[in-house]
Amino acid sequence: MTQAPDLPLWAAILTAFFLLAGSLITAIGSFGLVRLKNFYERVHAPTLGTTLGAGGVLIASMICFSVLKGRPVVHEVLIALFLTITTPVTLMLLGRAALYRDRTEQQPDIPRDFD
Amino acid sequence: MRRLLPYPGFAGALLLMWLLLSQSVSLGHILLGSLIALLATNAMSALQPESVRIRPSLAIPRLALIVLVDIFRSNLAVGRIILFGKPAHHRSGYLQLPLQLQDRYGLAILAMILTATPGTLWLQYDRSRSVLLLHVLDLVDDQQWIDLIRNRYERLLMEIFE
Numbered sequence: 001m002t003q004a005p006d007l008p009l010w011a012a013i014l015t016a017f018f019l020l021a022g023s024l025i026t027a028i029g030s031f032g033l034v035r036l037k038n039f040y041e042r043v044h045a046p047t048l049g050t051t052l053g054a055g056g057v058l059i060a061s062m063i064c065f066s067v068l069k070g071r072p073v074v075h076e077v078l079i080a081l082f083l084t085i086t087t088p089v090t091l092m093l094l095g096r097a098a099l100y101r102d103r104t105e106q107q108p109d110i111p112r113d114f115d
Numbered sequence: 116m117r118r119l120l121p122y123p124g125f126a127g128a129l130l131l132m133w134l135l136l137s138q139s140v141s142l143g144h145i146l147l148g149s150l151i152a153l154l155a156t157n158a159m160s161a162l163q164p165e166s167v168r169i170r171p172s173l174a175i176p177r178l179a180l181i182v183l184v185d186i187f188r189s190n191l192a193v194g195r196i197i198l199f200g201k202p203a204h205h206r207s208g209y210l211q212l213p214l215q216l217q218d219r220y221g222l223a224i225l226a227m228i229l230t231a232t233p234g235t236l237w238l239q240y241d242r243s244r245s246v247l248l249l250h251v252l253d254l255v256d257d258q259q260w261i262d263l264i265r266n267r268y269e270r271l272l273m274e275i276f277e
Contacts, residue, residue, distance in 0.1 A: 025190060029233075032197035040236065040250045041207050044193060047233040052190040075135040088230035088237065095238045095250070111209045111248060 011067040015060045022056020029053060039098050043091060050087045054080065119153070121160040126152040167220050174274040181267060185232050193233040193252060208254040209238070212247045212261055216269050221276035228268055235260075 007015065025048050032045025058076040065073040102110045120126060126149075133148030134140055169175075216222060222240065229235045229249065239248040251260055 025194065028194045028197055032193070035197050035200075038207075041252060043236055043250075044233055044252045045197060047230065048190055048193060048197075051186050051231050051233065073138070075138055078132060078135055084227060084231055088226050091230050092226070092237055095236055099238055111211070 007064065007067060011063060015064045018056045018060035018063065022053050022058075022060065025049070025056060026053030040095070043094060043098075047087065047091070050083050054083055120156065122156045125159065126156045129155055165219060168218075168276065170275055172274060174271045178268070178271040178275070181271070182228050182231070185228075185267070189232040189234045196253060206254055207250065207252045210249045210251050210254065210257060210260055212249060212264060214240075214245050214247050214269060216273055216276070217245070218272075218276040221272045224276075225268055225272055229264070 029045045029048030032048070033042050036042045036045060058080055062073055062076050099110070103113060129152035130145070130148045133151060134144060137144045137148075214222075214225075216225065226237050226240075229237050234252045236250040236252075237247070238250055240246075241248075249260075254260065
């Protein structure tokens with residue numbers, strides 16, 4: 001069983017850099033849920049975590065396990081692929097639901113339905 | 116052959132995914148992966164999906180590169196708005212965008228691109244009028260966003276799909 005202390009220094013630094021960068025960006029995205037004003041603005045915030053945030057963490061994972069196991073470990077690419085395919089579905093559903101609600105309640109500043 | 120293997124490309128992609136997931140290229144996994152790919156693609160044919168016509172061209176790697184760069188840049192831009200933005204400085208709003216792209220798969224890719232770049236949210240697409248409703252976090256100039264999406268993504272997608 002290989003452990004993290006077996007990582008050479010250069011790999012440890014690279015892994016730490018990408019891991020921290022990815023988690024920092026995800027944290028900023030989550031912080032946006034508190035900071036931004038309305039629903040439509042808040043929906044933008046978590047996409048930071050699903051794109052660059054996830055990317056950073058996945059690259060860190062690839063570097064770490066490729067070096068530890070001495071062979072390329074790339075199946076993290078699949079996580080990125082599935083995230084990219086599935087997030088639009090969730091976001092569109094949320095967006096449409098909010099739009100439907102706001103139109104029914106006749107909120108101001110909501111664009112009218114196409115007719 | 117066609118009845119047994121209705122979607123060869125899709126079956127190949129599934130087999131590749133299986134081998135990546137199991138992290139092995141042993142004979143057993145190749146057989147198991149092929150079996151799963153065959154079963155899944157045959158189940159898929161019950162849905163009768165439209166066939167995809169992709170024109171192989173340099174537009175595909177160009178679009179991929181542009182999207183990667185844009186995802187990176189818009190992450191930083193939205194991060195800056197979240198951390199330092201004062202409500203008065205950014206203005207979010209809705210944008211109606213007439214699209215020329217008609218292909219369903221092209222539209223799906225455009226939806227993924229727009230959702231994956233933080234700052235733009237795909238809200239509604241009207242097929243009969245080909246109009247897309249977007250929500251943009253930092254809407255300084257309507258026309259600038261319309262030109263950006265048209266010239267950067269839609270033109271390349273139309274090269275690939277139509």
